Amino acid sequence: MTRRIPQARDRGIPDATVARLPLYLRALNGLAERGTPTVSSEDLAAAAGVNSAKLRKDLSHLGSYGTRGVGYDVQYLIYQISRELGLTQDWAVAIVGVGNLGRALANYGGFVSRGFRIAGLLDGDPQVVGDRIAGLTVEHADELETVIKRRGVSIVVIATPASAAQQVCDRVIEAGVTSILNFAPVVLSVPDGVDVRKVDLSIELQILAFHEQRKADGVVM
Amino acid sequence: MTRRIPQARDRGIPDATVARLPLYLRALNGLAERGTPTVSSEDLAAAAGVNSAKLRKDLSHLGSYGTRGVGYDVQYLIYQISRELGLTQDWAVAIVGVGNLGRALANYGGFVSRGFRIAGLLDGDPQVVGDRIAGLTVEHADELETVIKRRGVSIVVIATPASAAQQVCDRVIEAGVTSILNFAPVVLSVPDGVDVRKVDLSIELQILAFHEQRKADGVVM
DNA sequence: CTTTGTGAAACTCTTCACAGCG
DNA sequence: CGCTGTGAAGAGTTTCACAAAG
Numbered sequence: 001m002t003r004r005i006p007q008a009r010d011r012g013i014p015d016a017t018v019a020r021l022p023l024y025l026r027a028l029n030g031l032a033e034r035g036t037p038t039v040s041s042e043d044l045a046a047a048a049g050v051n052s053a054k055l056r057k058d059l060s061h062l063g064s065y066g067t068r069g070v071g072y073d074v075q076y077l078i079y080q081i082s083r084e085l086g087l088t089q090d091w092a093v094a095i096v097g098v099g100n101l102g103r104a105l106a107n108y109g110g111f112v113s114r115g116f117r118i119a120g121l122l123d124g125d126p127q128v129v130g131d132r133i134a135g136l137t138v139e140h141a142d143e144l145e146t147v148i149k150r151r152g153v154s155i156v157v158i159a160t161p162a163s164a165a166q167q168v169c170d171r172v173i174e175a176g177v178t179s180i181l182n183f184a185p186v187v188l189s190v191p192d193g194v195d196v197r198k199v200d201l202s203i204e205l206q207i208l209a210f211h212e213q214r215k216a217d218g219v220v221m
Numbered sequence: 222m223t224r225r226i227p228q229a230r231d232r233g234i235p236d237a238t239v240a241r242l243p244l245y246l247r248a249l250n251g252l253a254e255r256g257t258p259t260v261s262s263e264d265l266a267a268a269a270g271v272n273s274a275k276l277r278k279d280l281s282h283l284g285s286y287g288t289r290g291v292g293y294d295v296q297y298l299i300y301q302i303s304r305e306l307g308l309t310q311d312w313a314v315a316i317v318g319v320g321n322l323g324r325a326l327a328n329y330g331g332f333v334s335r336g337f338r339i340a341g342l343l344d345g346d347p348q349v350v351g352d353r354i355a356g357l358t359v360e361h362a363d364e365l366e367t368v369i370k371r372r373g374v375s376i377v378v379i380a381t382p383a384s385a386a387q388q389v390c391d392r393v394i395e396a397g398v399t400s401i402l403n404f405a406p407v408v409l410s411v412p413d414g415v416d417v418r419k420v421d422l423s424i425e426l427q428i429l430a431f432h433e434q435r436k437a438d439g440v441v442m
Numbered sequence: 443c444t445t446t447g448t449g450a451a452a453c454t455c456t457t458c459a460c461a462g463c464g
Numbered sequence: 465c466g467c468t469g470t471g472a473a474g475a476g477t478t479t480c481a482c483a484a485a486g
Binding site (some may be wrong): 087089114115155201205209 | 239240242243244246247248268269270290305306307308310314320321322324325326328329331332335337375376378399400402403406408414415416418419420421422423424425426427428429430431433434436
Binding site (some may be wrong): 040041044056057059064066067068069070071072181 | 465466467468469470
């Protein structure tokens with residue numbers, strides 16, 4: 001799936017670990033806000049909702065940042081995880097498709113706060129073009145390539161209807177983008193070397209329905 | 222994490238398989254719309270974006286629904302997967318928090334089409350209460366317990382700000398709900414027997430940033 | 443001859459349990 | 465003495481490769 005680059009500085013962090021680092025970061029930021037200076041693996045694991053052995057193993061992939069008998073320095077660990085995730089640099093993100101979901105994303109504080117800067121909002125509907133959202137003016141989708149190139153966009157969020165998603169995808173890849181977050185309920189086909197992550201709102205509900213049905217069938221309730 | 226109920230009719234479908242069934246269902250519905258009568262594991266796997274051996278193993282957990290030398294009957298497989306996921310029954314869903322995200326969810330066709338019926342939209346902000354969205358009137362969050370009980374809500378979607386999420390969660394569990402889909406960026410603490418699935422919009426971006434950074438560092442580009 | 447269904451092998455991820463550091 | 469970091473064991477998942485079915 002993801003291209004592995006066997007490289008000197010690639011310490012080969014497992015995908016499962018990478019997926020949890022943002023969780024740890026969020027928990028650590030909560031602790032930092034409350035002024036906590038250090039935290040044990042036990043407490044941090046509880047705050048992030050994982051098992052403490054898993055947390056220690058995850059962190060061990062980044063380096064030896066804890067102190068035995070004490071725990072982890074909150075600020076230092078925030079820095080190390082941020083650096084590992086690439087959040088110490090500034091990523092320009094464009095959101096294509098400014099319906100309710102696109103608006104929700106544009107207004108979502110979690111993006112801007114962590115290394116991401118929304119550099120463009122685009123939509124194909126002339127009715128929407130010109131609207132001001134989260135301090136930006138919505139531009140026409142025709143401008144996609146221009147916006148990507150002029151503003152150094154490296155990550156594109158696709159929040160269009162399913163029917164437009166593949167076409168938008170092809171265009172942004174052609175413009176040089178290799179990281180895409182897709183909210184449209186379609187499987188995007190992309191060449192090697194392009195990363196696509198997808199979020200499908202209805203899939204999660206379907207998984208819940210499966211478990212809910214099992215609860216109703218089972219004896220243990 | 223998820224409670225296992227070792228039960229006669231629990232054929233113990235692996236979690237990884239359950240998570241992919243909605244994907245297959247979506248691909249199958251696409252084929253059905255185009256009138257395709259049967260499909261091979263190879264073709265269906267390609268449409269769903271997975272490896273064909275994995276697809277066959279996944280489907281084998283549900284039963285022997287294919288025909289060797291031919292493939293799978295599209296309509297029949299749609300029915301079997303729907304039944305397994307519990308989508309042949311009607312699930313009443315309430316959405317708490319009617320900001321942009323809540324509105325996006327309420328208007329999202331994918332929910333209504335597949336066994337889910339939005340039975341309530343609730344918000345704590347009096348400014349929003351009374352708005353009509355997707356054919357429903359937004360009710361005050363004070364009505365939460367009443368709505369859940371009167372309308373038989375079994376799944377609740379939390380789309381509130383982080384600060385309100387745990388409180389809403391506690392209340393819906395108290396009212397008898399055991400399946401929660403959480404969009405707020407907090408780890409909800411819940412008793413045993415309650416299923417929580419979470420979608421964090423910013424975590425996916427952070428994972429992309431990690432890979433994007435690796436591409437920039439690596440030699441292979 | 444095509445395509446499913448599946449043991450077995452390979453791989454990944456999680457958890458245990460404790461040596462060893464501070 | 466408390467807590468990290470980690471080998472080793474265990475659980476879960478993916479992929480291979482092929483026998484058996486149609």
